[in-house]
Amino acid sequence: MRNSRIGWTDHTFNPWIGCTEVSAGCDNCYARRDFDERKSLVRWGACQPRHRTSRTYWRQPHLWNAEARLTGKRPRVFCASLADWADEQVPENWKNELFLLINQCRDLNWLLLTKRIGAASDYLTRTCPMWPWPHVWIGASVENAGASDRIADLLRIPAAGHFLSCEPLLGPLNVQIAPSPAWSFDHGHLIGVDWVIASGESGPLARPTHPNWLRSLRDQCAHDGRPFFFKGWGEWTSLGGWPGSRLQPHVFPDGLCMHRVGHKASGCLLDGVEHKEVPQCLR
Ligand code: SF4
Known part of the structure; x- marks a missing residue:
């Protein structure tokens, strides 16, 4: 049974909570809004201690693993939604325990x-x-072109698979990295991103995502045969018919007008199509 409400994973595991903003x-x-500003469980920031989740909680992956062994179905486990597993502030022995669990x-x-x-x-x-371990994929969170150096750096890490989370997508993004002879071929196959996930932003301060940024990602993935998963618009829609919206529309420089209609109403269709593709080996 899946425990995550995130559409592209079955389970979510947070070995600790807390982080420092990067970009x-x-x-x-x-995560900062919920666990720092609302619940005051942990302070975000470089010199703040992270909150380690409980021993009981850490047993969950073992239960999922036992179930997977019984059913023969391998679930996807996203680590981490309330932290960054590679956070430099986290004690190394915590990371060692995480990788022992993963192993x-x-x-x-x-x-x-x-x-x-x-x-x-x-x-x-x-x-x-x-390393690399056959059951571990490494992903980079990339929100716009300013963060796109992370894609090439990601692909330099050997891994069973590489994925991008463009959530929230805040600008146009090229995920078709130019081949470099030093690292782009493995057994004759071009190494590239194996999966692209994208979404708009949710929450009270959500910024709108221009539909053309998403169309471009969708088309790049289709061109290269990469699975593309569009989680949803977040809060904003570019569809007409919202004259009663109480909030000011957002107008992009090209004149496109978007309205804030909320998470549910904005939905997850891009040009009328749902994109929920998952790599074959992760299904
Ligand atoms: S948890 Fe993710 S989004 Fe939040 S501050 Fe850390 S890296 Fe940024």
Whole structure:
């Protein structure tokens, strides 16, 4: 049974909670809003201690793993939604315990997402024996062209698969990285991003995503045969018919007008089509 409400994963696992902002994609961090500003469980910031989740909670992946072994169906586990697993502020022994758990739970497909690709690469090459592991995918969170260096850096990390989370998508983005002979071929196959996930932003301060930024990602993925998962618009829609909206519309420089209609009403259709593609080996 899946425990996550995030459409592209089955389970979510947070080994700890807390983080420090890295880039524009962090401006409206929902984890900070919920666990720092609302609940005061943990303070966000570079010199603040992270909150380790409970021993009972840490047993859950073992239960999912046992179930996966019984059913033969490998669920996807997203780590982490309320933190960044490669956060430099996190004690190394916590990370070691996380990777011990991941190594023990090999019937799960782990999706490790980070904005700290340099720190991730450093940790994996320094401490993980026999890396890459066949049940672990590494992902980079990339919100706009300003953060796109993370894509090339991600692809330099050996992994069973590489994915991008463009959530929230805040600008146009090229995910078709130019091949570099030094690192772009493996057994004759072009190494590239294996999966692209995108969405608009949710929450009270959500920024709108221009439909052309999403169309471009969709078309790049279709061109290269990469699965594309569009989670949803977040809060804003570019569809007409919202004259009663109480909030000011957002007008982009090209004249496109979007209205804030809420998470549910904005939906997850792009040009009338739902995109919920998942790589074959993760289904
Ligand atoms: S990296 Fe993720 S968890 Fe950390 S501040 Fe940014 S959005 Fe929040």
